[in-house]
Amino acid sequence: MPEFHLTDSIITQLNAQEPWPDNVKLFQPYEVEQILLPDNASCLAVQAFLKMCNLPFEVEMRWNAEFMSPSGRVPFIKCGAFVVSELEPIVQFAANKGVSLCGKLSTEEKAEMRAYMSLITNVLVNAELYISWVDSETFNAVTKVRNSSVYPWPLGWLQTRAKRNAVIKRLKALHWYEKTIDQVLADVEQCCNSLSQRLGDKDYFFGNSPTPLDALMFGHMRAILMSSGARAGPLIKRITSSLLRHLLRCINVTHMTLTTQEEYLVTQAFQITRRRLSPERTASERSTRMKRSRMSIRNASKDTIHSNSNKTFLVRHICLCKVHFRLV
Amino acid sequence: MGTVHAKSAHGDSVGEVGGGLFEFEEPLEMDDEPISKPTIKLNGVRARVDRVHVDGLNRTKDDIIRSTVDDLFHATDFEDVILRAHKVRRALDAMGCFRDIGVFIDVSSGPGATPEGLEVTFQVRELSRVVGGINTTVSENEGNLVLGVKMPNVLGRGERIAAEYSMGYRSSSNFSVAATKPFPQKPLVPVLTGTVYQQNHEYPWSGYRLLDRGALLDIAFKTSPATHHNVQWEGLVRDTSVLSKTTSFKVRESSGPQMKSILRHVVSVDHRDEAMFPTRGTWVQFTSEVAGLGGGVAHVRTELLAQANRRLARDLVLQAAAALGVLHDVFGTELADHFFLGGPTSLRGFRQRGVGPHCEGQATGGRLYWAAGLHLYAPLPFQGSRTGLASLFRSHLFANAGCLAMPENSGLESLESLKLVRVSVGAGVVVRLGRGARLELNYAVPLRAQPHDVHAPGIQFGVGANFL
Numbered sequence: 095m096p097e098f099h100l101t102d103s104i105i106t107q108l109n110a111q112e113p114w115p116d117n118v119k120l121f122q123p124y125e126v127e128q129i130l131l132p133d134n135a136s137c138l139a140v141q142a143f144l145k146m147c148n149l150p151f152e153v154e155m156r157w158n159a160e161f162m163s164p165s166g167r168v169p170f171i172k173c174g175a176f177v178v179s180e181l182e183p184i185v186q187f188a189a190n191k192g193v194s195l196c197g198k199l200s201t202e203e204k205a206e207m208r209a210y211m212s213l214i215t216n217v218l219v220n221a222e223l224y225i226s227w228v229d230s231e232t233f234n235a236v237t238k239v240r241n242s243s244v245y246p247w248p249l250g251w252l253q254t255r256a257k258r259n260a261v262i263k264r265l266k267a268l269h270w271y272e273k274t275i276d277q278v279l280a281d282v283e284q285c286c287n288s289l290s291q292r293l294g295d296k297d298y299f300f301g302n303s304p305t306p307l308d309a310l311m312f313g314h315m316r317a318i319l320m321s322s323g324a325r326a327g328p329l330i331k332r333i334t335s336s337l338l339r340h341l342l343r344c345i346n347v348t349h350m351t352l353t354t355q356e357e358y359l360v361t362q363a364f365q366i367t368r369r370r371l372s373p374e375r376t377a378s379e380r381s382t383r384m385k386r387s388r389m390s391i392r393n394a395s396k397d398t399i400h401s402n403s404n405k406t407f408l409v410r411h412i413c414l415c416k417v418h419f420r421l422v
Numbered sequence: 423m424g425t426v427h428a429k430s431a432h433g434d435s436v437g438e439v440g441g442g443l444f445e446f447e448e449p450l451e452m453d454d455e456p457i458s459k460p461t462i463k464l465n466g467v468r469a470r471v472d473r474v475h476v477d478g479l480n481r482t483k484d485d486i487i488r489s490t491v492d493d494l495f496h497a498t499d500f501e502d503v504i505l506r507a508h509k510v511r512r513a514l515d516a517m518g519c520f521r522d523i524g525v526f527i528d529v530s531s532g533p534g535a536t537p538e539g540l541e542v543t544f545q546v547r548e549l550s551r552v553v554g555g556i557n558t559t560v561s562e563n564e565g566n567l568v569l570g571v572k573m574p575n576v577l578g579r580g581e582r583i584a585a586e587y588s589m590g591y592r593s594s595s596n597f598s599v600a601a602t603k604p605f606p607q608k609p610l611v612p613v614l615t616g617t618v619y620q621q622n623h624e625y626p627w628s629g630y631r632l633l634d635r636g637a638l639l640d641i642a643f644k645t646s647p648a649t650h651h652n653v654q655w656e657g658l659v660r661d662t663s664v665l666s667k668t669t670s671f672k673v674r675e676s677s678g679p680q681m682k683s684i685l686r687h688v689v690s691v692d693h694r695d696e697a698m699f700p701t702r703g704t705w706v707q708f709t710s711e712v713a714g715l716g717g718g719v720a721h722v723r724t725e726l727l728a729q730a731n732r733r734l735a736r737d738l739v740l741q742a743a744a745a746l747g748v749l750h751d752v753f754g755t756e757l758a759d760h761f762f763l764g765g766p767t768s769l770r771g772f773r774q775r776g777v778g779p780h781c782e783g784q785a786t787g788g789r790l791y792w793a794a795g796l797h798l799y800a801p802l803p804f805q806g807s808r809t810g811l812a813s814l815f816r817s818h819l820f821a822n823a824g825c826l827a828m829p830e831n832s833g834l835e836s837l838e839s840l841k842l843v844r845v846s847v848g849a850g851v852v853v854r855l856g857r858g859a860r861l862e863l864n865y866a867v868p869l870r871a872q873p874h875d876v877h878a879p880g881i882q883f884g885v886g887a888n889f890l
Binding site for chain 2: 156157158160161162164172177185246247248249252253
């Protein structure tokens with residue numbers, strides 16, 4: 095599906111220097127019933143990037159966004175006559191229009207930023223693809239249902255099968271297909287660790303203003319918090335508290351709203367961290383905690399999110415959490 | 423070898439298999455009575471058929487042959503025998519099981535022979551079990567190399583399986599596998615066909631590419647010798663993708679896979695003497711289809727094609743053709759379902775799909791159209807143009823008119839949009855390619871066009887099976 099023409103790119107280069115128009119549209123799959131974890135991450139990252147740049151845009155959801163995109167991946171933006179897909183080309187496109195988040199960075203910092211961005215693409219994206227398409231529990235419970243939701247039977251089945259084969263082919267080429275779920279989660283953990291080490295106590299990865307790397311990280315963290323299925327819990331556990339703080343900071347900058355599930359999880363996480371920091375804690379509480387640097391969530395709360403039958407319980411929890419959230 | 427005997431001595435003979443399959447053919451006796459030179463009224467010579475032999479049968483089943491030749495036993499005079507023998511020969515030929523068929527008529531002899539009895543022998547050669555071939559086809563302005571394998575007469579009753587794989591020069595590959603089962607004895611002579619296919623199409627004029635994968639079930643039958651019906655069900659998955667990065671966004675919006683289930687009825691009445699260069703007669707084809715029994719597309723689509731021919735002078739033929747189409751969208755109808763108009767075999771003088779709404783130079787099609795054409799055909803204007811290779815050529819003068827519209831609202835107001843007529847005139851040369859297609863080289867001048875139309879005045883070259 096990807097098509098590239100030299101003339102196209104030259105035309106893009108020449109005409110792209112006009113200012114950012116008001117009628118820019120961002121196309122992505124349906125957020126509630128269709129979008130999958132890896133796509134959601136990249137859509138949220140692009141949205142966050144555009145908001146960080148203060149570039150106006152409108153989100154338009156289409157069932158065939160993936161097929162409309164020139165690269166075959168979501169999201170893509172339509173800016174006048176131009177159609178640009180995925181985060182990095184969009185960053186480049188915005189830079190051509192004179193809007194850049196990494197203007198203050200030195201060359202080394204820019205290189206470092208690219209390195210971290212490719213770390214995220216190499217680890218988090220592949221892990222998300224693995225969990226969505228290879229892990230049979232998530233595939234059967236979430237991916238299959240969501241991916242085929244926009245097609246009539248039996249086209250949904252055919253499309254899901256074709257896409258699964260394509261993803262498996264990609265993962266095989268990258269030697270990810272042979273990994274076990276534990277290895278994948280360990281990779282995610284390592285990636286999160288090194289990113290939170292880089293972040294440390296700072297507000298953003300580079301300096302005191304957001305960069306495309308912040309947008310990308312933010313997109314992935316949110317997508318993981320929004321995810322569902324049997325592997326969502328183990329995945330969420332890998333998010334460190336500094337990454338969580340970073341997420342909240344990005345929320346403030348972009349003025350995006352958290353979903354109830356995200357709000358609930360974030361609140362839970364902060365509650366636990368606070369409880370952990372306070373000296374009087376019971377032994378039983380200590381025993382439920384994960385490793386020191388991890389944010390941990392009690393198993394009970396995690397289970398409520400994944401079982402649909404226990405919705406009322408979840409809602410009650412969320413109501414409680416909202417109160418807690420304001421306190422935090 | 424099968425032998426069919428008529429046993430009953432009376433006129434109402436019923437054929438039945440006599441003897442054995444391995445019986446030797448009775449020696450042909452060559453003692454024909456010398457027929458006197460003066461003309462004989464053949465229908466005055468009383469005759470009846472005693473026996474029918476069919477030689478050369480191998481895997482073809484007897485019952486189907488028996489019921490085909492049955493007709494011969496009803497003959498009452500010699501002329502009747504000849505006519506019926508010819509009819510049977512044609513019926514055997516239409517089965518598609520035999521390579522060549524010879525007919526011998528002889529007086530009958532031996533036990534059970536009646537005084538005016540005749541024996542009819544059909545000598546047939548069956549087609550081999552597998553027939554392969556490589557040929558080239560031309561369709562909608564694309565040439566293809568076709569590799570084909572056919573298995574005629576698989577089960578002995580005219581059933582055939584045909585598989586085809588073709589490569590187009592636009593790097594598209596298509597295949598189709600079709601299984602056909604004729605029922606020559608049933609009323610209306612139905613033919614049942616099941617096809618599985620994959621087809622690639624590229625439409626640079628609209629900026630998209632289609633990949634169709636589907637199955638087609640077809641029942642063809644005849645209600646009169648000239649009236650041909652097809653009832654079809656087609657289920658397909660259509661993958662639409664854009665051709666380039668600069669494709670207009672409107673075309674881009676319709677990309678993605680779609681599933682379609684179509685019920686179609688095609689009826690055609692053909693009274694012409696020939697399909698490609700007719701000299702007289704009319705032809706009407708009416709197609710109506712309903713999509714939406716399953717799948718993500720629902721619409722009703724009807725199309726009418728008509729043609730009338732009239733010989734003016736010895737070789738001068740006047741032809742009038744008309745086409746009309748209406749598409750009513752219920753939901754999910756995309757670009758590929760629309761009607762398109764214009765091109766070297768439809769509305770000449772315009773680019774392929776050049777008539778009607780365009781978006782950034784790319785045709786987006788319409789839901790209503792009409793078109794008409796008037797041709798005056800004559801042989802090539804030189805000596806000996808009526809025989810040999812030159813008989814494949816015709817020169818013609820033509821005038822085309824038509825309109826394609828995409829009305830916003832349905833109802834009577836939409837008919838207003840059909841008044842924006844496009845007209846073109848021109849002259850050219852037509853070459854017939856076999857029985858099904860033709861090639862045209864024309865000089866066309868568009869006389870009336872609308873602002874967004876893409877016209878192509880001057881020399882135009884086109885190949886097509888359907889033409890206006």
